[in-house]
Amino acid sequence: MTSRLSRRQRRRISQGIQYALFVAALVLVGVLADWDRLQNQFAQKDLAAELFPDIITTALRNTVVYTLSGFVFGLVLGLLIALMRLSSVAPYRWVASVYIEFFRGLPALLIFIFVGVAVPLAFPGTEIPGGTYGKVALGLGLVAAAYMAETIRAGIQAVPKGQMEAARSLGFSHARAMVSVIIPQAFRIVIPPLTNELVLLFKDSSLVLFLGVTLEERELTKFGRDLASQTANSTPILVAGLCYLIVTVPLSFVVRRLEARADKAK
Amino acid sequence: MPQPEIEIRGLHKSFGDNHVLRGIDLEVARGDVVCVIGPSGSGKSTLLRCVNLLEEPSEGQVFVGGTEVTDIEVDIDAVRRRIGMVFQQFNLFPHVTVTENLTLPQRRVLGRGKSEAAKVARENLERVGLADKADAYPAQLSGGQQQRVAIARALSMGPEVMLFDEPTSALDPELVGDVLAVMRVLASEGMTMMVVTHEMSFAREVADRVVFMDGGVIVEEGPAAQVVGDPRHPRTRHFLDRILDPSAAEAPGPEAGGPAAG
Ligand SMILES: Nc1ncnc2c1ncn2[C@@H]1O[C@H](COP(=O)(O)OP(=O)(O)O)[C@@H](O)[C@H]1O
Ligand SMILES: [Mg+2]
Numbered sequence: 001m002t003s004r005l006s007r008r009q010r011r012r013i014s015q016g017i018q019y020a021l022f023v024a025a026l027v028l029v030g031v032l033a034d035w036d037r038l039q040n041q042f043a044q045k046d047l048a049a050e051l052f053p054d055i056i057t058t059a060l061r062n063t064v065v066y067t068l069s070g071f072v073f074g075l076v077l078g079l080l081i082a083l084m085r086l087s088s089v090a091p092y093r094w095v096a097s098v099y100i101e102f103f104r105g106l107p108a109l110l111i112f113i114f115v116g117v118a119v120p121l122a123f124p125g126t127e128i129p130g131g132t133y134g135k136v137a138l139g140l141g142l143v144a145a146a147y148m149a150e151t152i153r154a155g156i157q158a159v160p161k162g163q164m165e166a167a168r169s170l171g172f173s174h175a176r177a178m179v180s181v182i183i184p185q186a187f188r189i190v191i192p193p194l195t196n197e198l199v200l201l202f203k204d205s206s207l208v209l210f211l212g213v214t215l216e217e218r219e220l221t222k223f224g225r226d227l228a229s230q231t232a233n234s235t236p237i238l239v240a241g242l243c244y245l246i247v248t249v250p251l252s253f254v255v256r257r258l259e260a261r262a263d264k265a266k
Numbered sequence: 267m268p269q270p271e272i273e274i275r276g277l278h279k280s281f282g283d284n285h286v287l288r289g290i291d292l293e294v295a296r297g298d299v300v301c302v303i304g305p306s307g308s309g310k311s312t313l314l315r316c317v318n319l320l321e322e323p324s325e326g327q328v329f330v331g332g333t334e335v336t337d338i339e340v341d342i343d344a345v346r347r348r349i350g351m352v353f354q355q356f357n358l359f360p361h362v363t364v365t366e367n368l369t370l371p372q373r374r375v376l377g378r379g380k381s382e383a384a385k386v387a388r389e390n391l392e393r394v395g396l397a398d399k400a401d402a403y404p405a406q407l408s409g410g411q412q413q414r415v416a417i418a419r420a421l422s423m424g425p426e427v428m429l430f431d432e433p434t435s436a437l438d439p440e441l442v443g444d445v446l447a448v449m450r451v452l453a454s455e456g457m458t459m460m461v462v463t464h465e466m467s468f469a470r471e472v473a474d475r476v477v478f479m480d481g482g483v484i485v486e487e488g489p490a491a492q493v494v495g496d497p498r499h500p501r502t503r504h505f506l507d508r509i510l511d512p513s514a515a516e517a518p519g520p521e522a523g524g525p526a527a528g
Binding site for chain 1: 318320343344346347349350351353355357358359360361370371374375376416419420423
Protein backbone atom coordinates (compact mmCIF):
# COMPACT_ATOMS: atom_id res chain seq x y z
CA MET A 1 0.00 0.00 0.00
CA THR A 2 1.34 3.35 -0.99
CA SER A 3 0.22 6.71 0.29
CA ARG A 4 0.05 8.02 -3.28
CA LEU A 5 -3.48 8.72 -4.55
CA SER A 6 -4.90 6.62 -7.31
CA ARG A 7 -5.77 8.33 -10.54
CA ARG A 8 -9.46 8.07 -9.81
CA GLN A 9 -9.06 9.63 -6.37
CA ARG A 10 -7.11 12.50 -7.84
CA ARG A 11 -9.82 13.12 -10.40
CA ARG A 12 -12.48 13.14 -7.68
CA ILE A 13 -10.58 15.72 -5.69
CA SER A 14 -10.05 17.89 -8.73
CA GLN A 15 -13.75 17.74 -9.54
CA GLY A 16 -14.64 18.54 -5.95
CA ILE A 17 -12.52 21.67 -6.07
CA GLN A 18 -14.17 22.76 -9.28
CA TYR A 19 -17.65 22.33 -7.81
CA ALA A 20 -16.67 24.27 -4.71
CA LEU A 21 -15.36 27.17 -6.81
CA PHE A 22 -18.57 27.21 -8.82
CA VAL A 23 -20.79 27.30 -5.75
CA ALA A 24 -18.63 29.99 -4.17
CA ALA A 25 -18.96 32.17 -7.24
CA LEU A 26 -22.76 31.77 -7.21
CA VAL A 27 -22.97 32.63 -3.52
CA LEU A 28 -20.78 35.66 -4.02
CA VAL A 29 -22.99 37.01 -6.82
CA GLY A 30 -26.09 36.19 -4.79
CA VAL A 31 -24.81 38.05 -1.71
CA LEU A 32 -23.28 41.04 -3.44
CA ALA A 33 -26.09 41.80 -5.92
CA ASP A 34 -28.81 44.09 -4.66
CA TRP A 35 -31.74 41.81 -5.36
CA ASP A 36 -34.42 44.19 -4.15
CA ARG A 37 -33.36 46.92 -6.48
CA LEU A 38 -33.02 44.48 -9.36
CA GLN A 39 -36.48 43.16 -8.74
CA ASN A 40 -37.89 46.66 -8.51
CA GLN A 41 -36.31 47.62 -11.79
CA PHE A 42 -36.77 44.45 -13.82
CA ALA A 43 -39.49 42.27 -12.38
CA GLN A 44 -42.58 44.25 -11.56
CA LYS A 45 -45.41 41.77 -11.94
CA ASP A 46 -48.20 44.27 -12.53
CA LEU A 47 -46.11 46.13 -15.10
CA ALA A 48 -45.32 42.87 -16.84
CA ALA A 49 -48.99 41.93 -16.92
CA GLU A 50 -49.85 45.21 -18.64
CA LEU A 51 -47.59 44.31 -21.56
CA PHE A 52 -49.91 41.54 -22.61
CA PRO A 53 -51.36 40.86 -25.07
CA ASP A 54 -49.65 43.57 -27.17
CA ILE A 55 -46.16 42.23 -26.67
CA ILE A 56 -47.28 38.98 -28.26
CA THR A 57 -49.88 40.09 -30.80
CA THR A 58 -47.89 43.06 -32.08
CA ALA A 59 -44.24 42.93 -31.01
CA LEU A 60 -43.48 39.19 -31.18
CA ARG A 61 -45.62 38.87 -34.27
CA ASN A 62 -43.67 41.63 -36.01
CA THR A 63 -40.37 40.12 -34.96
CA VAL A 64 -41.43 36.84 -36.55
CA VAL A 65 -42.67 38.55 -39.72
CA TYR A 66 -39.46 40.60 -40.06
CA THR A 67 -37.31 37.54 -39.48
CA LEU A 68 -39.15 35.39 -41.97
CA SER A 69 -39.24 38.05 -44.68
CA GLY A 70 -35.50 38.66 -44.23
CA PHE A 71 -34.88 34.92 -44.25
CA VAL A 72 -36.85 34.24 -47.41
CA PHE A 73 -35.29 37.17 -49.24
CA GLY A 74 -31.82 36.17 -48.04
CA LEU A 75 -32.38 32.54 -48.98
CA VAL A 76 -33.39 33.32 -52.56
CA LEU A 77 -30.56 35.81 -53.00
CA GLY A 78 -28.11 33.50 -51.21
CA LEU A 79 -28.97 30.60 -53.50
CA LEU A 80 -28.46 32.84 -56.52
CA ILE A 81 -25.08 34.01 -55.22
CA ALA A 82 -24.02 30.47 -54.35
CA LEU A 83 -24.79 29.37 -57.91
CA MET A 84 -22.88 32.37 -59.27
CA ARG A 85 -19.97 31.49 -57.01
CA LEU A 86 -19.89 27.99 -58.55
CA SER A 87 -20.47 29.19 -62.09
CA SER A 88 -18.03 28.46 -64.87
CA VAL A 89 -18.41 32.09 -65.96
CA ALA A 90 -15.59 33.96 -64.22
CA PRO A 91 -17.29 37.38 -63.86
CA TYR A 92 -20.20 35.73 -62.05
CA ARG A 93 -17.74 34.19 -59.62
CA TRP A 94 -16.05 37.54 -59.05
CA VAL A 95 -19.33 39.36 -58.41
CA ALA A 96 -20.40 36.64 -55.98
CA SER A 97 -17.08 36.71 -54.12
CA VAL A 98 -17.10 40.50 -53.82
CA TYR A 99 -20.71 40.42 -52.59
CA ILE A 100 -19.94 37.80 -49.97
CA GLU A 101 -16.82 39.53 -48.65
CA PHE A 102 -18.50 42.94 -48.71
CA PHE A 103 -21.59 42.02 -46.74
CA ARG A 104 -19.82 39.70 -44.33
CA GLY A 105 -17.32 42.44 -43.57
CA LEU A 106 -19.83 45.10 -42.56
CA PRO A 107 -21.83 45.42 -39.34
CA ALA A 108 -25.50 44.63 -39.97
CA LEU A 109 -26.41 47.91 -38.30
CA LEU A 110 -24.56 49.87 -40.97
CA ILE A 111 -26.50 48.07 -43.69
CA PHE A 112 -29.74 48.92 -41.91
CA ILE A 113 -28.88 52.59 -41.72
CA PHE A 114 -27.82 52.47 -45.34
CA VAL A 115 -31.09 50.87 -46.43
CA GLY A 116 -33.09 53.34 -44.36
CA VAL A 117 -31.27 56.46 -45.57
CA ALA A 118 -29.33 55.87 -48.74
CA VAL A 119 -31.84 53.90 -50.77
CA PRO A 120 -34.55 56.60 -50.56
CA LEU A 121 -31.86 59.18 -51.42
CA ALA A 122 -30.46 57.24 -54.33
CA PHE A 123 -33.81 56.46 -55.91
CA PRO A 124 -35.97 59.48 -55.07
CA GLY A 125 -39.67 58.95 -55.39
CA THR A 126 -39.37 55.17 -55.34
CA GLU A 127 -40.52 53.40 -52.25
CA ILE A 128 -39.08 50.06 -51.24
CA PRO A 129 -42.07 47.78 -51.81
CA GLY A 130 -43.70 46.67 -48.61
CA GLY A 131 -42.79 49.80 -46.64
CA THR A 132 -41.04 49.03 -43.38
CA TYR A 133 -41.46 45.32 -43.97
CA GLY A 134 -39.69 45.63 -47.33
CA LYS A 135 -36.87 47.66 -45.78
CA VAL A 136 -36.35 45.14 -43.03
CA ALA A 137 -36.42 42.24 -45.47
CA LEU A 138 -33.77 44.06 -47.49
CA GLY A 139 -31.62 45.06 -44.51
CA LEU A 140 -31.69 41.60 -42.95
CA GLY A 141 -31.69 39.69 -46.24
CA LEU A 142 -28.72 41.43 -47.86
CA VAL A 143 -26.43 40.39 -45.04
CA ALA A 144 -28.01 36.99 -44.48
CA ALA A 145 -27.63 36.21 -48.20
CA ALA A 146 -23.86 36.56 -47.92
CA TYR A 147 -23.67 34.00 -45.12
CA MET A 148 -26.27 31.70 -46.62
CA ALA A 149 -24.51 31.79 -50.01
CA GLU A 150 -21.37 30.35 -48.43
CA THR A 151 -23.40 27.73 -46.54
CA ILE A 152 -25.33 26.71 -49.65
CA ARG A 153 -22.17 26.61 -51.76
CA ALA A 154 -20.58 24.24 -49.26
CA GLY A 155 -23.78 22.17 -49.29
CA ILE A 156 -23.78 21.91 -53.07
CA GLN A 157 -20.11 20.91 -53.05
CA ALA A 158 -20.81 18.28 -50.42
CA VAL A 159 -23.12 16.41 -52.81
CA PRO A 160 -20.99 13.60 -54.28
CA LYS A 161 -19.68 14.23 -57.79
CA GLY A 162 -21.28 10.99 -58.96
CA GLN A 163 -24.73 12.54 -58.58
CA MET A 164 -24.07 15.16 -61.24
CA GLU A 165 -22.42 12.53 -63.45
CA ALA A 166 -25.37 10.16 -63.12
CA ALA A 167 -27.79 12.96 -63.93
CA ARG A 168 -25.76 14.15 -66.93
CA SER A 169 -25.42 10.60 -68.26
CA LEU A 170 -29.22 10.31 -68.13
CA GLY A 171 -29.46 13.37 -70.36
CA PHE A 172 -30.12 16.10 -67.78
CA SER A 173 -28.68 19.48 -68.74
CA HIS A 174 -26.41 21.01 -66.11
CA ALA A 175 -29.14 23.44 -65.01
CA ARG A 176 -31.83 20.76 -64.79
CA ALA A 177 -29.53 18.45 -62.87
CA MET A 178 -28.86 21.27 -60.41
CA VAL A 179 -32.55 21.94 -59.86
CA SER A 180 -33.82 18.34 -59.77
CA VAL A 181 -30.91 16.43 -58.26
CA ILE A 182 -28.16 18.53 -56.67
CA ILE A 183 -29.95 21.41 -54.93
CA PRO A 184 -32.58 19.22 -53.21
CA GLN A 185 -29.75 17.14 -51.73
CA ALA A 186 -27.71 20.22 -50.85
CA PHE A 187 -30.65 21.66 -48.93
CA ARG A 188 -30.87 18.58 -46.75
CA ILE A 189 -27.25 19.13 -45.83
CA VAL A 190 -27.67 22.81 -45.06
CA ILE A 191 -30.92 22.69 -43.07
CA PRO A 192 -29.11 22.81 -39.71
CA PRO A 193 -26.83 25.76 -40.56
CA LEU A 194 -29.72 27.58 -42.23
CA THR A 195 -31.84 27.11 -39.12
CA ASN A 196 -28.97 28.57 -37.16
CA GLU A 197 -29.04 31.53 -39.51
CA LEU A 198 -32.74 31.87 -38.75
CA VAL A 199 -31.91 32.18 -35.04
CA LEU A 200 -29.34 34.88 -35.81
CA LEU A 201 -31.84 36.76 -37.97
CA PHE A 202 -34.45 36.52 -35.26
CA LYS A 203 -32.13 38.42 -32.94
CA ASP A 204 -30.87 40.79 -35.65
CA SER A 205 -34.44 41.85 -36.39
CA SER A 206 -33.99 44.08 -33.31
CA LEU A 207 -32.03 46.41 -35.58
CA VAL A 208 -35.42 47.66 -36.80
CA LEU A 209 -34.99 49.92 -33.79
CA PHE A 210 -32.87 52.12 -36.05
CA LEU A 211 -35.50 52.53 -38.75
CA GLY A 212 -38.36 54.85 -37.99
CA VAL A 213 -41.37 52.60 -37.36
CA THR A 214 -44.98 53.24 -36.44
CA LEU A 215 -46.51 51.89 -33.23
CA GLU A 216 -48.03 48.93 -35.08
CA GLU A 217 -44.69 48.10 -36.68
CA ARG A 218 -42.70 47.81 -33.47
CA GLU A 219 -40.95 44.54 -32.80
CA LEU A 220 -39.85 43.13 -29.44
CA THR A 221 -36.77 45.25 -28.73
CA LYS A 222 -38.29 48.56 -29.78
CA PHE A 223 -41.51 47.70 -27.99
CA GLY A 224 -39.66 46.80 -24.82
CA ARG A 225 -37.51 49.89 -24.92
CA ASP A 226 -40.44 52.25 -25.61
CA LEU A 227 -42.48 50.79 -22.78
CA ALA A 228 -39.47 50.89 -20.48
CA SER A 229 -39.01 54.59 -21.00
CA GLN A 230 -42.76 55.25 -20.70
CA THR A 231 -42.95 53.46 -17.37
CA ALA A 232 -39.47 54.43 -16.22
CA ASN A 233 -38.92 50.79 -15.38
CA SER A 234 -36.97 48.06 -17.16
CA THR A 235 -39.44 45.22 -16.67
CA PRO A 236 -40.59 45.41 -20.33
CA ILE A 237 -36.98 44.77 -21.40
CA LEU A 238 -36.88 41.61 -19.32
CA VAL A 239 -40.19 40.39 -20.69
CA ALA A 240 -39.08 41.14 -24.26
CA GLY A 241 -35.92 39.16 -23.59
CA LEU A 242 -37.95 36.21 -22.38
CA CYS A 243 -40.02 36.41 -25.57
CA TYR A 244 -36.83 36.03 -27.63
CA LEU A 245 -35.72 33.05 -25.58
CA ILE A 246 -39.08 31.32 -25.94
CA VAL A 247 -38.34 31.13 -29.66
CA THR A 248 -34.54 30.90 -29.88
CA VAL A 249 -33.94 28.20 -27.27
CA PRO A 250 -36.28 25.62 -28.87
CA LEU A 251 -34.95 26.52 -32.32
CA SER A 252 -31.37 25.99 -31.18
CA PHE A 253 -32.45 22.71 -29.67
CA VAL A 254 -33.93 21.69 -33.03
CA VAL A 255 -30.67 22.66 -34.76
CA ARG A 256 -28.67 20.43 -32.43
CA ARG A 257 -31.04 17.54 -33.03
CA LEU A 258 -30.78 18.02 -36.79
CA GLU A 259 -27.00 18.17 -36.60
CA ALA A 260 -26.84 15.04 -34.51
CA ARG A 261 -29.08 13.26 -36.99
CA ALA A 262 -26.98 14.45 -39.93
CA ASP A 263 -23.83 13.20 -38.15
CA LYS A 264 -25.40 9.80 -37.62
CA ALA A 265 -26.45 9.53 -41.27
CA LYS A 266 -22.83 9.96 -42.39
CA MET B 267 -20.60 -4.51 -93.21
CA PRO B 268 -23.33 -2.69 -91.24
CA GLN B 269 -22.49 0.52 -89.45
CA PRO B 270 -21.14 -0.16 -85.94
CA GLU B 271 -23.22 1.05 -83.00
CA ILE B 272 -20.14 2.49 -81.29
CA GLU B 273 -17.12 3.59 -83.23
CA ILE B 274 -14.01 5.10 -81.65
CA ARG B 275 -11.28 6.52 -83.89
CA GLY B 276 -7.85 7.72 -82.85
CA LEU B 277 -9.02 8.63 -79.35
CA HIS B 278 -6.57 10.45 -77.08
CA LYS B 279 -7.24 11.88 -73.66
CA SER B 280 -4.86 13.78 -71.42
CA PHE B 281 -5.40 15.19 -67.95
CA GLY B 282 -2.78 17.92 -67.92
CA ASP B 283 0.53 16.14 -68.45
CA ASN B 284 -1.03 12.74 -67.81
CA HIS B 285 -1.54 11.19 -71.24
CA VAL B 286 -4.14 8.59 -70.26
CA LEU B 287 -5.55 7.36 -73.58
CA ARG B 288 -2.93 7.05 -76.31
CA GLY B 289 -4.80 6.33 -79.51
CA ILE B 290 -7.76 4.01 -79.12
CA ASP B 291 -9.57 2.53 -82.13
CA LEU B 292 -12.54 0.35 -81.36
CA GLU B 293 -15.82 -0.69 -82.92
CA VAL B 294 -18.80 -2.30 -81.25
CA ALA B 295 -21.39 -3.81 -83.59
CA ARG B 296 -25.09 -3.45 -82.85
CA GLY B 297 -26.17 -6.05 -80.32
CA ASP B 298 -22.63 -6.97 -79.37
CA VAL B 299 -21.20 -7.12 -75.88
CA VAL B 300 -17.62 -5.95 -75.52
CA CYS B 301 -15.83 -6.40 -72.21
CA VAL B 302 -12.92 -4.12 -71.46
CA ILE B 303 -10.35 -5.56 -69.07
CA GLY B 304 -7.01 -4.30 -67.87
CA PRO B 305 -5.06 -3.20 -64.82
CA SER B 306 -6.20 -0.34 -62.63
CA GLY B 307 -5.22 3.03 -64.02
CA SER B 308 -4.95 1.79 -67.60
CA GLY B 309 -7.69 4.18 -68.75
CA LYS B 310 -10.74 1.88 -68.93
CA SER B 311 -13.07 4.27 -67.13
CA THR B 312 -11.75 7.20 -69.11
CA LEU B 313 -12.45 5.34 -72.34
CA LEU B 314 -16.02 4.61 -71.28
CA ARG B 315 -16.56 8.18 -70.10
CA CYS B 316 -15.33 9.51 -73.43
CA VAL B 317 -18.10 7.58 -75.19
CA ASN B 318 -20.84 9.62 -73.49
CA LEU B 319 -18.64 12.68 -73.13
CA LEU B 320 -18.47 12.74 -69.34
CA GLU B 321 -14.84 13.33 -70.30
CA GLU B 322 -14.05 15.41 -73.33
CA PRO B 323 -11.58 13.65 -75.62
CA SER B 324 -8.40 15.57 -76.36
CA GLU B 325 -8.24 14.14 -79.85
CA GLY B 326 -10.11 11.71 -82.06
CA GLN B 327 -13.72 10.92 -82.82
CA VAL B 328 -16.48 8.92 -81.19
CA PHE B 329 -19.65 7.87 -83.03
CA VAL B 330 -22.71 6.37 -81.37
CA GLY B 331 -25.48 5.09 -83.63
CA GLY B 332 -23.99 6.99 -86.52
CA THR B 333 -23.97 10.36 -84.69
CA GLU B 334 -20.61 11.92 -83.99
CA VAL B 335 -20.62 12.53 -80.24
CA THR B 336 -17.42 14.54 -80.46
CA ASP B 337 -18.89 16.99 -82.99
CA ILE B 338 -19.00 20.33 -81.20
CA GLU B 339 -22.34 21.10 -82.87
CA VAL B 340 -24.04 18.04 -81.44
CA ASP B 341 -26.67 18.32 -78.67
CA ILE B 342 -24.83 16.31 -76.07
CA ASP B 343 -27.85 15.98 -73.77
CA ALA B 344 -29.81 14.43 -76.65
CA VAL B 345 -26.96 12.00 -77.39
CA ARG B 346 -26.62 10.98 -73.75
CA ARG B 347 -30.31 10.02 -73.62
CA ARG B 348 -29.49 7.23 -76.05
CA ILE B 349 -26.54 5.98 -73.96
CA GLY B 350 -27.22 4.38 -70.60
CA MET B 351 -24.42 4.37 -68.06
CA VAL B 352 -24.02 2.29 -64.91
CA PHE B 353 -21.39 3.30 -62.36
CA GLN B 354 -19.32 1.39 -59.85
CA GLN B 355 -20.86 3.43 -57.01
CA PHE B 356 -24.47 3.10 -58.31
CA ASN B 357 -25.11 6.84 -57.95
CA LEU B 358 -28.81 6.50 -57.26
CA PHE B 359 -30.50 9.71 -56.19
CA PRO B 360 -30.72 9.21 -52.42
CA HIS B 361 -33.36 11.86 -51.77
CA VAL B 362 -36.14 10.15 -53.72
CA THR B 363 -37.67 6.65 -53.79
CA VAL B 364 -36.68 3.87 -56.14
CA THR B 365 -39.66 4.59 -58.39
CA GLU B 366 -38.86 8.30 -58.44
CA ASN B 367 -35.27 7.49 -59.37
CA LEU B 368 -36.75 5.96 -62.52
CA THR B 369 -39.52 8.47 -63.21
CA LEU B 370 -37.63 11.72 -62.49
CA PRO B 371 -35.28 11.45 -65.51
CA GLN B 372 -38.07 10.27 -67.79
CA ARG B 373 -40.24 13.21 -66.85
CA ARG B 374 -37.60 15.93 -66.67
CA VAL B 375 -35.51 14.80 -69.63
CA LEU B 376 -37.90 13.01 -71.98
CA GLY B 377 -40.98 14.99 -70.97
CA ARG B 378 -43.02 11.84 -70.41
CA GLY B 379 -46.30 12.15 -68.56
CA LYS B 380 -46.69 10.96 -65.00
CA SER B 381 -48.60 7.77 -65.72
CA GLU B 382 -46.46 6.74 -68.66
CA ALA B 383 -43.25 7.29 -66.68
CA ALA B 384 -44.69 5.24 -63.81
CA LYS B 385 -45.61 2.46 -66.19
CA VAL B 386 -42.13 2.34 -67.74
CA ALA B 387 -40.61 2.42 -64.26
CA ARG B 388 -42.72 -0.53 -63.15
CA GLU B 389 -41.79 -2.56 -66.21
CA ASN B 390 -38.09 -1.97 -65.71
CA LEU B 391 -38.18 -2.69 -61.99
CA GLU B 392 -39.83 -6.01 -62.84
CA ARG B 393 -37.12 -6.61 -65.39
CA VAL B 394 -34.44 -6.41 -62.68
CA GLY B 395 -36.59 -8.29 -60.18
CA LEU B 396 -37.20 -5.40 -57.78
CA ALA B 397 -40.85 -4.53 -58.29
CA ASP B 398 -41.40 -5.01 -54.56
CA LYS B 399 -38.86 -2.26 -53.72
CA ALA B 400 -40.69 0.43 -55.70
CA ASP B 401 -41.40 2.59 -52.66
CA ALA B 402 -38.12 2.04 -50.81
CA TYR B 403 -35.36 4.63 -50.57
CA PRO B 404 -31.96 3.70 -52.01
CA ALA B 405 -30.36 3.63 -48.54
CA GLN B 406 -32.76 0.82 -47.56
CA LEU B 407 -31.44 -1.45 -50.32
CA SER B 408 -28.39 -3.69 -50.48
CA GLY B 409 -25.61 -2.73 -52.88
CA GLY B 410 -26.69 -5.37 -55.36
CA GLN B 411 -30.28 -4.10 -55.28
CA GLN B 412 -29.11 -0.52 -55.70
CA GLN B 413 -27.08 -1.47 -58.73
CA ARG B 414 -30.04 -3.26 -60.29
CA VAL B 415 -32.17 -0.16 -59.70
CA ALA B 416 -29.43 1.88 -61.39
CA ILE B 417 -29.61 -0.45 -64.38
CA ALA B 418 -33.42 -0.16 -64.44
CA ARG B 419 -33.11 3.63 -64.27
CA ALA B 420 -30.82 3.68 -67.29
CA LEU B 421 -33.12 1.28 -69.16
CA SER B 422 -36.16 3.46 -68.47
CA MET B 423 -34.70 6.03 -70.84
CA GLY B 424 -34.82 3.50 -73.67
CA PRO B 425 -31.09 3.61 -74.51
CA GLU B 426 -29.60 2.05 -77.64
CA VAL B 427 -26.31 1.42 -75.89
CA MET B 428 -25.37 0.59 -72.31
CA LEU B 429 -22.01 1.37 -70.69
CA PHE B 430 -21.04 -0.40 -67.47
CA ASP B 431 -18.05 0.79 -65.45
CA GLU B 432 -17.09 -2.01 -63.05
CA PRO B 433 -20.73 -2.50 -62.03
CA THR B 434 -19.95 -5.24 -59.49
CA SER B 435 -16.65 -4.00 -58.04
CA ALA B 436 -18.27 -2.26 -55.06
CA LEU B 437 -20.45 -5.24 -54.16
CA ASP B 438 -20.09 -7.92 -51.54
CA PRO B 439 -19.23 -11.16 -53.37
CA GLU B 440 -22.57 -12.82 -52.66
CA LEU B 441 -24.44 -9.93 -54.34
CA VAL B 442 -22.44 -9.95 -57.57
CA GLY B 443 -24.41 -12.79 -59.14
CA ASP B 444 -27.78 -11.00 -59.21
CA VAL B 445 -26.33 -8.01 -61.01
CA LEU B 446 -24.48 -10.15 -63.54
CA ALA B 447 -27.67 -12.15 -64.13
CA VAL B 448 -29.54 -8.98 -65.05
CA MET B 449 -26.74 -7.98 -67.41
CA ARG B 450 -26.71 -11.42 -68.97
CA VAL B 451 -30.42 -11.18 -69.77
CA LEU B 452 -29.90 -7.72 -71.20
CA ALA B 453 -27.13 -9.04 -73.45
CA SER B 454 -29.29 -11.92 -74.64
CA GLU B 455 -32.06 -9.45 -75.52
CA GLY B 456 -29.67 -7.81 -77.97
CA MET B 457 -28.54 -4.71 -76.09
CA THR B 458 -25.27 -3.22 -77.32
CA MET B 459 -23.01 -3.15 -74.27
CA MET B 460 -19.54 -1.99 -73.30
CA VAL B 461 -18.60 -3.47 -69.96
CA VAL B 462 -15.50 -2.66 -67.93
CA THR B 463 -15.17 -5.58 -65.56
CA HIS B 464 -12.88 -7.89 -63.62
CA GLU B 465 -15.43 -10.72 -63.75
CA MET B 466 -13.62 -13.04 -66.13
CA SER B 467 -16.29 -15.73 -66.15
CA PHE B 468 -18.84 -13.12 -67.20
CA ALA B 469 -16.49 -11.89 -69.93
CA ARG B 470 -15.89 -15.41 -71.18
CA GLU B 471 -19.57 -16.40 -71.21
CA VAL B 472 -21.32 -13.22 -72.27
CA ALA B 473 -18.90 -11.07 -74.21
CA ASP B 474 -18.68 -11.33 -77.97
CA ARG B 475 -15.30 -9.71 -77.79
CA VAL B 476 -12.84 -8.84 -75.06
CA VAL B 477 -10.49 -5.87 -75.16
CA PHE B 478 -7.38 -5.84 -73.01
CA MET B 479 -6.07 -2.35 -72.22
CA ASP B 480 -2.82 -1.37 -70.61
CA GLY B 481 -1.08 1.98 -70.41
CA GLY B 482 -3.75 3.78 -72.42
CA VAL B 483 -3.65 1.53 -75.47
CA ILE B 484 -5.47 -1.60 -76.57
CA VAL B 485 -2.89 -4.34 -76.23
CA GLU B 486 -5.03 -7.19 -77.45
CA GLU B 487 -8.59 -7.74 -78.57
CA GLY B 488 -10.53 -10.60 -80.02
CA PRO B 489 -13.18 -13.22 -79.29
CA ALA B 490 -13.70 -13.71 -75.57
CA ALA B 491 -12.62 -17.34 -75.61
CA GLN B 492 -9.34 -16.42 -77.22
CA VAL B 493 -8.38 -13.32 -75.21
CA VAL B 494 -9.37 -14.77 -71.85
CA GLY B 495 -8.72 -18.44 -72.60
CA ASP B 496 -5.59 -18.23 -74.73
CA PRO B 497 -4.13 -14.73 -74.66
CA ARG B 498 -1.47 -13.99 -77.28
CA HIS B 499 0.23 -11.08 -75.61
CA PRO B 500 2.42 -11.68 -72.53
CA ARG B 501 1.00 -8.58 -70.79
CA THR B 502 -2.51 -9.97 -71.17
CA ARG B 503 -1.39 -13.32 -69.84
CA HIS B 504 0.36 -11.73 -66.89
CA PHE B 505 -2.71 -9.67 -66.07
CA LEU B 506 -5.05 -12.65 -66.31
CA ASP B 507 -2.79 -14.78 -64.13
CA ARG B 508 -3.01 -12.18 -61.42
CA ILE B 509 -6.79 -11.73 -61.77
CA LEU B 510 -7.58 -15.44 -61.83
CA ASP B 511 -5.30 -16.31 -58.95
CA PRO B 512 -4.49 -13.17 -56.95
CA SER B 513 -2.71 -15.09 -54.20
CA ALA B 514 -0.16 -16.36 -56.70
CA ALA B 515 1.05 -12.87 -57.59
CA GLU B 516 4.73 -12.34 -57.01
CA ALA B 517 5.68 -9.83 -54.34
CA PRO B 518 6.43 -6.51 -56.00
CA GLY B 519 10.16 -6.36 -56.54
CA PRO B 520 12.51 -4.45 -58.82
CA GLU B 521 11.16 -6.43 -61.76
CA ALA B 522 7.50 -6.00 -60.76
CA GLY B 523 5.09 -5.72 -63.65
CA GLY B 524 7.31 -7.63 -66.01
CA PRO B 525 5.68 -10.35 -68.10
CA ALA B 526 5.57 -13.77 -66.60
CA ALA B 527 7.70 -16.34 -68.32
CA GLY B 528 5.52 -18.43 -70.59
N1 LIG C 1 -10.82 13.53 -63.83
C1 LIG C 1 -9.51 13.19 -63.84
N2 LIG C 1 -8.56 14.12 -63.62
C2 LIG C 1 -7.25 13.79 -63.64
N3 LIG C 1 -6.78 12.56 -63.85
C3 LIG C 1 -7.67 11.57 -64.07
C4 LIG C 1 -9.08 11.84 -64.07
N4 LIG C 1 -9.72 10.68 -64.31
C5 LIG C 1 -8.77 9.73 -64.46
N5 LIG C 1 -7.54 10.26 -64.31
C6 LIG C 1 -6.28 9.54 -64.44
O1 LIG C 1 -6.33 8.76 -65.60
C7 LIG C 1 -5.70 7.51 -65.40
C8 LIG C 1 -6.63 6.41 -65.81
O2 LIG C 1 -7.73 6.38 -64.95
P1 LIG C 1 -9.00 5.46 -65.21
O3 LIG C 1 -9.53 5.72 -66.58
O4 LIG C 1 -9.92 5.69 -64.08
O5 LIG C 1 -8.37 4.01 -65.15
P2 LIG C 1 -9.07 2.63 -64.87
O6 LIG C 1 -10.54 2.83 -64.95
O7 LIG C 1 -8.55 1.73 -65.94
O8 LIG C 1 -8.62 2.18 -63.52
C9 LIG C 1 -5.27 7.47 -63.95
O9 LIG C 1 -3.91 7.75 -63.88
C10 LIG C 1 -6.08 8.57 -63.30
O10 LIG C 1 -5.32 9.15 -62.27
MG1 LIG D 1 -12.04 2.59 -63.51
